[in-house]
Amino acid sequence: MKVPSQPSGAVAEADGPEDRLRRFVTIWSRAIFPVTATSLTRAEFEGHLLPLARTLCDALHARPFDTTPAQRAGAALVAAHCTDPDALGRSLGVVDSYLVLYCGTGTGTGTGPGPGTGTGTEAALPTEELRARCARLQHAMATGYAGALRERTRAEQEAIARSALAARSAAEIALHATESRFRAVFDGAAIGIGIADLDGNVLEVNETLTRMFGGMEGQVRSRNVSEWVHPEDGPHVWKLYDELVRGDREHYRVEKPYYRGDGTVLWTNLTVSLLRDAEGEPQYQLALMEDTTERRLLHLRLRYEATHDALTGLPNRTLFFERLEKALAPGDNARFGLCYLDLDGFKVINDSLGHSTGDRLLVEVADRLQSCVTGSGEMVARLGGDEFVALTTGGVGERDVTELADRILTALSTPLRIDGRELTVRGSLGVVEGPSGERTPAEVLRSADITMYRAKSAGGNRFELADPEADARAITRHGLTTALPTALERGEFFIEYQPLVHLDDGSVHGAEALVRWCHPQHGVLGPDRFIPLAEDTGLIVPLGRWVLQEAVRQARFWQTRHADGGPLRINVNLSPTQLHHPRLVADTVDVLERSGLDPGALCLEVTESALIGADEDLLKPLRQLAEMGVDIALDDFGTGYSNLANLRRLPVSVLKLDRSFTRGMQQHPVDPVDIKIVEGIVSLAHSLELAVTVEGVETGTQARQLRDLGCDTAQGWYYARPGAPDRIHSLLLADAV
Numbered sequence: 001m002k003v004p005s006q007p008s009g010a011v012a013e014a015d016g017p018e019d020r021l022r023r024f025v026t027i028w029s030r031a032i033f034p035v036t037a038t039s040l041t042r043a044e045f046e047g048h049l050l051p052l053a054r055t056l057c058d059a060l061h062a063r064p065f066d067t068t069p070a071q072r073a074g075a076a077l078v079a080a081h082c083t084d085p086d087a088l089g090r091s092l093g094v095v096d097s098y099l100v101l102y103c104g105t106g107t108g109t110g111t112g113p114g115p116g117t118g119t120g121t122e123a124a125l126p127t128e129e130l131r132a133r134c135a136r137l138q139h140a141m142a143t144g145y146a147g148a149l150r151e152r153t154r155a156e157q158e159a160i161a162r163s164a165l166a167a168r169s170a171a172e173i174a175l176h177a178t179e180s181r182f183r184a185v186f187d188g189a190a191i192g193i194g195i196a197d198l199d200g201n202v203l204e205v206n207e208t209l210t211r212m213f214g215g216m217e218g219q220v221r222s223r224n225v226s227e228w229v230h231p232e233d234g235p236h237v238w239k240l241y242d243e244l245v246r247g248d249r250e251h252y253r254v255e256k257p258y259y260r261g262d263g264t265v266l267w268t269n270l271t272v273s274l275l276r277d278a279e280g281e282p283q284y285q286l287a288l289m290e291d292t293t294e295r296r297l298l299h300l301r302l303r304y305e306a307t308h309d310a311l312t313g314l315p316n317r318t319l320f321f322e323r324l325e326k327a328l329a330p331g332d333n334a335r336f337g338l339c340y341l342d343l344d345g346f347k348v349i350n351d352s353l354g355h356s357t358g359d360r361l362l363v364e365v366a367d368r369l370q371s372c373v374t375g376s377g378e379m380v381a382r383l384g385g386d387e388f389v390a391l392t393t394g395g396v397g398e399r400d401v402t403e404l405a406d407r408i409l410t411a412l413s414t415p416l417r418i419d420g421r422e423l424t425v426r427g428s429l430g431v432v433e434g435p436s437g438e439r440t441p442a443e444v445l446r447s448a449d450i451t452m453y454r455a456k457s458a459g460g461n462r463f464e465l466a467d468p469e470a471d472a473r474a475i476t477r478h479g480l481t482t483a484l485p486t487a488l489e490r491g492e493f494f495i496e497y498q499p500l501v502h503l504d505d506g507s508v509h510g511a512e513a514l515v516r517w518c519h520p521q522h523g524v525l526g527p528d529r530f531i532p533l534a535e536d537t538g539l540i541v542p543l544g545r546w547v548l549q550e551a552v553r554q555a556r557f558w559q560t561r562h563a564d565g566g567p568l569r570i571n572v573n574l575s576p577t578q579l580h581h582p583r584l585v586a587d588t589v590d591v592l593e594r595s596g597l598d599p600g601a602l603c604l605e606v607t608e609s610a611l612i613g614a615d616e617d618l619l620k621p622l623r624q625l626a627e628m629g630v631d632i633a634l635d636d637f638g639t640g641y642s643n644l645a646n647l648r649r650l651p652v653s654v655l656k657l658d659r660s661f662t663r664g665m666q667q668h669p670v671d672p673v674d675i676k677i678v679e680g681i682v683s684l685a686h687s688l689e690l691a692v693t694v695e696g697v698e699t700g701t702q703a704r705q706l707r708d709l710g711c712d713t714a715q716g717w718y719y720a721r722p723g724a725p726d727r728i729h730s731l732l733l734a735d736a737v
Helices: 016-035 041-060 067-078 085-103 125-170 171-188 209-214 217-221 235-245 293-305 315-329 348-352 354-374 400-411 441-457 469-487 528-539 541-561 584-595 617-626 642-647 672-687 700-708 726-734
Strands: 191-199 202-205 250-261 265-276 282-291 335-344 378-384 385-395 415-420 420-424 426-435 462-464 493-502 506-518 523-525 569-574 601-607 631-636 654-657 691-694
Touching: 016 041, 016 085, 041 067, 041 085, 041 125, 067 125, 125 191, 125 265, 125 282, 171 426, 191 209, 191 378, 202 217, 209 282, 217 506, 235 250, 235 265, 235 282, 265 293, 293 315, 315 335, 315 378, 315 385, 315 523, 335 400, 335 441, 348 354, 348 726, 354 378, 354 385, 354 400, 354 415, 385 400, 400 462, 426 441, 426 493, 426 631, 441 462, 441 469, 441 672, 469 528, 469 541, 493 541, 493 726, 506 528, 528 541, 541 569, 569 631, 584 601, 584 617, 601 617, 617 631, 654 672, 654 700, 672 691
Parallel strands: 426 462, 506 569, 569 601, 601 631, 631 654, 654 691
Antiparallel strands: 191 202, 191 282, 250 265, 265 282, 335 385, 335 426, 378 385, 415 420, 493 506, 506 523
């Protein structure tokens, strides 16, 4: 069947969604109007197709997805007399070629959920999902069309057949005319008609039914109905038959397969009616058969396309979830195992060698995975992109699933050759195993996904077993990530201050601002719980600016309220993302000017790891701030393995020695190597005119040794834990030492 071609650029010429919809209707009308028995004009016929097209468009975008409207659209074609054999095929061709093209983006009417509603609150569906939906809508449309056509034909033919049989038993004077009419209907019917007695002996069949069974009348007429048993007959089929021949039922309708003489299978929609004599006693049974073999094959093809990946031929996400739901259904001692695979570095192959090479690699991977799941109850599916999943069911245990994961990794370990290149494939697997009936498919897949990312974080090319505690941490982490943006708006963050103390006299030199999150469910969270999440989401920039504003405002308050001895400097941490932000200098200047705080009272702390290998573009904003008088401190010094010679080119004025260098000083006797290391770093820093601050001071012994080694300032629990800003002044008055 040839679908009308579409001129190039036609979609772009449409003014809006309604224009694209009407264009689709025009193409549809052009395809089927020539084979439609109707008195309507072409324009009137298009007006009849418009609501059907709108129904298909809305169904394409509906959430949740439902194919029922497409069934109604198929039935409506029959009602419009589009019953020519080519009408359905042409309609399916038009829907397959043009529905997504003309209705794929914002063409809905607003009568159902999805992108078509015009609300803008739902993300547009990807083209791959739209194509999959389109295939399922074709299937539903064909089903609705066939059902309506079958009902129409069955009603007409059964009425004709009943009339013919009734006429056969009419009066003698009309016998010849009646017999002629009956024979004309019986022989010329488009569906198979057969008559049998109550014992099941076939008495008469028409030519259509004979052709359905292979064209040999003797093979049909000589048979008994009871001989037509097929393995796929449902138990209800023969129960309904027994009720009918007993006279307990007037008719029944079923879908039934038959074996032809050559062994092939004939699928039919079978309607059997009981014929009674003049006294109302059962006499014959009348069978009407519609050949549905081709329609069933079409159904199977559409079903396959809707449940299998077009690239690899593997089951897709839809079929996998169907199987997973069955595997997770409660059963006696039933267990399941699931391996969730994500290829390591596949994006690099796609980006460097092209998507064509990437697709061929995915096909090769799919073949290898298919070879790993040869056992009963095992399957492998492609979920999308470079994500695959293997499922095993039955009496499996953890050992069986880990062996499956090992087989998958082994299968992937052999390099692939594509276009003369040898490509190495690695993968990370998350393995979930357990009893059925305890978790939903979504929970199982989420656990497998989390576990897979644990394997990837551990270096990849390995598998990890699911751990409920790790899952809970990942879910909590996700929840915190989601809550971060609104947390800043709701004012859930607050700042605690830890004093910086002069080692020579114990006076408070300043304070470090440490942000905390008062989470409504998890309580007070330290920065290690949410700063990495803020870095990942980009929220670290507005959060960092808020911390700077609050800390500078607090420092200015200390200066005006306690002019005789408030903290001289406020230390604020800068994240690597903030260092790269173009408004770092402008934001800092704006905050200082608004508060009235002198730049010399502000110290910005930057971790050593953030400045390893830093170029001049990254150092430029720090130099500008240093030239303004803002102190720059190199935080966690000693953990980044940077070249000590690089200290000369960094615009820093303070080294903050990491606590790992001074932890050994808590013990007695002190390791002399620790002392030599600290002494050397202090000497180097002072030779470069850098002040030295020590973190993590927890004992008086540490404080005395660090003072003797020449360290300038210190902070730690020995002096005070981070706390409210009013405690800083109290510490100053009480003297930290």
